[in-house]
Amino acid sequence: MCLTYVSAGVTFYIGTVFSLNYGTGQLKLDRDVILQLVLVVNVLAILGIPFFGWLSDRTGRRAIFVAGCLGMAVLPYLWFVTLDTGSFGWMLLGFLALFLPYTATYGTMPVFFAHVFPPAVRYTGMSLGYTLGTVIGSALAPIVATWLLDASGGWLLIAAYMSLAGVVSAVAALFLRDWHGPTADVQTSTAAEVSR
Template sequence: MAIQHTPQTTTARKTAVASLIGTCIEWYDFYIYGTASALVFSTLFFPSYDPTVGTMLSFATFAIGALMRPLGGLICGHYGDKVGRKSMLVATLLGMGVVTFLIGLLPTYSQIGILAPILLIILRMLQGVAFGGEWGGAVLMAVEHAPKERKGFFGSFPHMGSPIALFLSTGTFSLLALLPKDDFMSWGWRIPFLLSALLVIVGMVLRLQLFESPDFQKVLDSQKVVERPVVEVFRHHWRQILVGVCVAIGPIVAFYVQTLFVVSYAMQSVGIARDVVLNAILIGSAVELVLLGAFAWLSDIIGRKPVALFGAGFTAITAYPFFLLVDGGTLGSVTAAVCMAMVGISAIYAVLPAYLSDLFEPHVRYSGISASFTLASGILGGFTPAIATGLFAWADSSVPVTIYLAIISLISFFAVLGARRRGIAPQAAQLRSVN
């Protein structure tokens, strides 16, 4: 289906690109923390523990930040449904950038003792609040500016920021891994955090140029702004939130297992060199970027539901083969594992923005999709690296992690399968209303 270059399409394209760049910066900040948790934080901030326990504690700080996401989502959802999407995008980007920069300046345990991990946890919590509010605004700006028949494609642009950020963050750490180990551990790991300041400046310039969402403008013009949108959405739309949470947890958990946990698993348990793992994820992130656009385009033709079902089902049935390939221990086998994982993750992740947006009315949409996504990513998703590490330590095997990943993916599969909503092609969707 060719995209007609109407004024609406041109605006949609500019907004989608700006949202992509902004979320790329936010995800970059988030991923460098996750990668550092797997590579260095266990040594620098929790040095008195054995490697496995130190890694679990390091991932626990990652989880604490994720646990704060629902708070950020609710705060920004409230104001995003009252004063607008754009203002929240600017605030969250600035907050995320400042906190990430400060993490790069933190003294370590050897320098200030127990205060080091305490400060790390505090900054991680603030980072989680900012990140929790970011997603809903970026998604809505892209989806609500898009033509009706292209919401899947344009809505996927904020998610394309994720693999680009993964590529940038992993690529940065891959280059820094060439440093002597002592240099990397003393100052090299700080560079990705400090570089985020430059990226934030670029993102701020772009976001300040955006127009407010047309759907929210209609809410303002019709005076349908509600006094307490978060209360409204939980009181009258809790079923949609539940569906959204169950759909979102599949790709979120899969991503954390197959791109973050796998770093520590491959290095500590399989004995694969750090640069091999990072290069494999680097290649996988490039594959994910292509797949996200392809699946989003396909969803505008055949509908969100079949694409999402494929993604969740594929992840479930390939959970075990994924770890078999990683256990192969070569660059080829690990790369094949990560690329295979990206097929399932990308399919459901590509349609998630348009899928969740369709569940809620515009006057509570920011609150609704933020609650769905941040509850999924905060309560369960953010704890996944720590859960996976604990499961592996308990069984000394990847099998429990495989089962965990498959079960979560099946929850998403059946949530999509059983949800009463439109998951059909746009031509047919025009003949039906959203349930």
């Protein structure tokens, strides 16, 4: 399950953390401009996450999640092209395009991941999978992106890295299977048994 989260982590942390380095260092943009863009897309993501959760209840979680991962595989190229314009409007469009599929995956994630595990280990399984995915995707993304920028001098390898993460997460999501056992693994006790 941890590989399904990698794309969301890579996209979020490159889009919110690395973009500050790239925008101020490479593009010589004012730091406040990048922070404003990050703020706007995060507020919109907060509003969009419940929408995608609702949509996934009607159309299927896996479909929305995989579409989001594939969007995160394709849209980094557009995002970097719009960043390179230096125009606030174009950069905002790029940020919105990049964060829309991220929002779609985040809206489906809680229930999609919960249905992977049997009730007895659901919380632990989700926590471990999510945490490992965070370490692999989120924690390393800005470091890897900075290294790729230094090594290549441009954004193309960073976009390819983001694309790879999107494809890996989409494929991993296709292999996740829903738990089809009993809905509850809880034993009920009588008052007499509890008082013993």
